[in-house]
Amino acid sequence: MAQWRQYLESYVSEEIAAEHEFVMQIVAGALGEFSAKLRAEFGRTIASKLGHAKGPKGERGETGPIGPQGEPGVSGVPGEKGNPGPAGKLPLVRAYKPEAVHYEGAVVVHLGATWQALRDTGRAPPHGDDWICLAAAASTPTIRGTYDAEARYQHLDIVAQGGSSFVARKNEPGACPGPGWQLIASAGRPGRTGPTGRTGERGEKGVKGDPGPTIVGWQIDRPNYRAIPVMSDGAEGPPLALRGLFEQFHEETRGLRRLAALIRGDDSQARHALPAAAELQPRAPSRRRAAGGRSRVGPL
Numbered sequence: 001m002a003q004w005r006q007y008l009e010s011y012v013s014e015e016i017a018a019e020h021e022f023v024m025q026i027v028a029g030a031l032g033e034f035s036a037k038l039r040a041e042f043g044r045t046i047a048s049k050l051g052h053a054k055g056p057k058g059e060r061g062e063t064g065p066i067g068p069q070g071e072p073g074v075s076g077v078p079g080e081k082g083n084p085g086p087a088g089k090l091p092l093v094r095a096y097k098p099e100a101v102h103y104e105g106a107v108v109v110h111l112g113a114t115w116q117a118l119r120d121t122g123r124a125p126p127h128g129d130d131w132i133c134l135a136a137a138a139s140t141p142t143i144r145g146t147y148d149a150e151a152r153y154q155h156l157d158i159v160a161q162g163g164s165s166f167v168a169r170k171n172e173p174g175a176c177p178g179p180g181w182q183l184i185a186s187a188g189r190p191g192r193t194g195p196t197g198r199t200g201e202r203g204e205k206g207v208k209g210d211p212g213p214t215i216v217g218w219q220i221d222r223p224n225y226r227a228i229p230v231m232s233d234g235a236e237g238p239p240l241a242l243r244g245l246f247e248q249f250h251e252e253t254r255g256l257r258r259l260a261a262l263i264r265g266d267d268s269q270a271r272h273a274l275p276a277a278a279e280l281q282p283r284a285p286s287r288r289r290a291a292g293g294r295s296r297v298g299p300l
Helices: 001-049 241-263 269-274
Strands: 092-094 107-110 113-117 133-134 142-148 157-161 164-167 183-184 215-221 226-231 294-297
Touching: none
Parallel strands: 092 107, 142 157
Antiparallel strands: 107 113, 113 133, 157 164, 164 183, 215 226, 215 294
């Protein structure tokens, strides 16, 4: 049915077009010089009256060439400000993994600082082209105890020296005290003596010590009237000074001899009983003892 309808519409259109051409030729010949103008006007009129008549759809034509670019248009009026968007969020902070690839925007912790990747990277922070530092590592003081000249110290290390406290002003600060150290607490004056504490508990009995040396002999220093003990370990003990003892003995015996002479009635003997001053002087050592001045005897 549709094909018949299409055929009738095509046939009617062709007949109308033929009649139209025939009428135009008659009118043009009759009117002479006004034929062209009248023909055009008449053609437009007929075309408007017969515009509802359509022929069969023709094939798609070829694409025409691209035309020249037009002039830029006038800028439009700025639009209204939009509503605020949701708050931005950083990715979860993770520990840096040397063997892994970190992608753009990843946030990691490395060397005490927080870093965000600027691109996909396998390099470790702080590579300037691949990472940006979000939070630098904090520096905290470290107590290192008593200063040791052989040890290595870093920035903010605290040491004790001579009763005072010092903090390192930089890495490798050098000898303390010195320009690389800052005094933070100086040694104070000695305080008052505190009260005596209570007596502590009796300690355990110690291990029995080795027996002490004993006297095994004596050396006689005759020129100096001394007796020197010889110990069992071969050492010499403190000497005994005997000069005063001998002087006292001579003084006491001289008085006894005079008393005995008086009792016998011999005054001359009593006078001679007093020993001469030379007799109180020590006798010269014999040849046998002159070389060393000492003689050794056994235990007294």
